[in-house]
Amino acid sequence: MPGCAKNSPLGKTQPETAWLKEIHSQVLQQSLKDLERAYKKLFSISVPTFHGSRKKAWATASAIPQGCKLDQSNSRVFLPKLGWLKYRNSRDVLGTVSNITVSANGGKWFVSIQTEREVEQPVHPATSIVGIDVGITRFATLSDGSHIEPLNTFRKHQQRLARYQRAMSRKTKFSSNWKKAKARVQKIHTRIANVRKDFLHKTTTTISKNHAIVCIEDLQVRNMSKSAAGSSDSPGRNVKAKSGLNKSILDQGWFEFRRQLEYKQVWLGGDVLAVPARNTSRTCPACGHVSADNRQTQAKFACVDCGYENNADVVGAINVLERGHRLLACGELAQSGRSVKQEPAEATTQGLALV
């Protein structure tokens, strides 16, 4: 829908959309821009459904570029047409405010404040380099031998979620009991997301504080977690096993793990190196022999050539580290598609809860 942003004032004059007047024009324009972007992105997949209620206009994240004021000492934020709103002051906002986004999640309202400030090139406090292997049985194994247990939040809450979803499906749609059931389902979803977010933040903060350079496998997580079912012409193989793996991958949030590691390393002055993932689980770190037979079980690595033995995940992490060293030494960075040095972040976004 190119050009539709220009039409936004027209909607305000029609009686059925008169409520639009009560919403700040910039929000509408931003929403239309977002919608346009969504159309462009989803054009080949599906058409987004349109909910014409006033709630929805605010419920999706709305960025307000101008007219916002932040009063940190009184924990309040000024939004056009809404006035001053109190927020929970969880942390200081640094720099000059450039943009405020309002969003709703799980019945709570949030403002996300984007600021700009000069940042000095930081020097990472640690000097070590580490390799990480991510997996199902262990969330992450480090080349120093330590590991992080998985957090299967979704599995833990799955039964309760399924029960509430069944209860919701038995209710008459849009009835008050249906709405109550829906709120319960959403609450569990929010809870799962919060526990996972907390776990990932703690994990990535610890890793990036302790190591100046973190080497990870360049896994195409999005491809791996693609639907395993296949099509009617070419039904997927191993559907059950793959869908189990998919659930685990999504549950673990590896993509988010990598994203957090990358920006936290930039903040601290360190770096993340993505190395080619091929054969990291099959290569012997001692003699370099590559064979599927080296991996005797899911957990055990034993080289058929030289007899080297270790935990299979630790072997993976050692190989990832070794490839990271090679990338740094030989300048094979073109292959990894990433550069060693990155510019420090100048724009930061902080989320605060409205009260």
Ligand SMILES: [Zn+2]
């Ligand atoms: Zn060997």
